[in-house]
Amino acid sequence: VDEDAAPVLDATVVLGRDADPLVQVALTAPRVAHPVVDLDVAALRKDALLQWRTRGRFVSVFVFGATALLLFSFAIGPNAGALRQHAAGFLWLALLLASTLPLGDSFHGEMEHRALEGLVLLPASPVGLYYGKALANWAQLAVLGFALVPFMVVLYDAPLGSAFAL
Numbered sequence: 001v002d003e004d005a006a007p008v009l010d011a012t013v014v015l016g017r018d019a020d021p022l023v024q025v026a027l028t029a030p031r032v033a034h035p036v037v038d039l040d041v042a043a044l045r046k047d048a049l050l051q052w053r054t055r056g057r058f059v060s061v062f063v064f065g066a067t068a069l070l071l072f073s074f075a076i077g078p079n080a081g082a083l084r085q086h087a088a089g090f091l092w093l094a095l096l097l098a099s100t101l102p103l104g105d106s107f108h109g110e111m112e113h114r115a116l117e118g119l120v121l122l123p124a125s126p127v128g129l130y131y132g133k134a135l136a137n138w139a140q141l142a143v144l145g146f147a148l149v150p151f152m153v154v155l156y157d158a159p160l161g162s163a164f165a166l
Contacts, residue, residue: 043119043132050109051140057105058144065098065148069155080157087158094152095145102140106133 051058072090076082110116119129153160 047136065094068094083156087156
């Protein structure tokens with residue numbers, strides 16, 4: 001038995017019997033040596049599990065981003081050269097606008113199920129919680145960005161390399 005490892009908390013003791021199962025996952029995640037990394041991994045694992053369970057929302061976020069790309073093409077007009085020139089900027093703008101949906105849902109879910117209160121009660125730094133949530137949201141936005149690239153290439157007739165120009 002490793003004496004330096006952090007103790008595994010019982011979620012029912014910390015939060016009660018009606019605790020959110022996702023918080024229980026975070027509390028029972030494997031422990032590592034550093035408490036910030038520990039909470040970081042637990043929050044990342046919890047948010048990734050939540051995003052996987054609500055993967056239907058990803059379709060709506062993708063449709064929102066694709067619609068934003070389509071609206072940007074209407075704003076420029078039929079000039080194909082201008083569309084190709086600004087394709088990368090339009091992709092980043094669509095990603096920025098579409099990111100408001102999953103980021104808002106991420107925090108709203110925490111507040112609705114009172115999971116944030118349970119995570120704050122953990123005997124670790126809130127910095128790890130922040131980085132875990134940030135990494136999980138970044139991963140979701142990276143997947144969204146890679147999903148929007150083919151749509152942007154087809155819509156703007158842009159070369160694939162221009163998607164990452166900015």
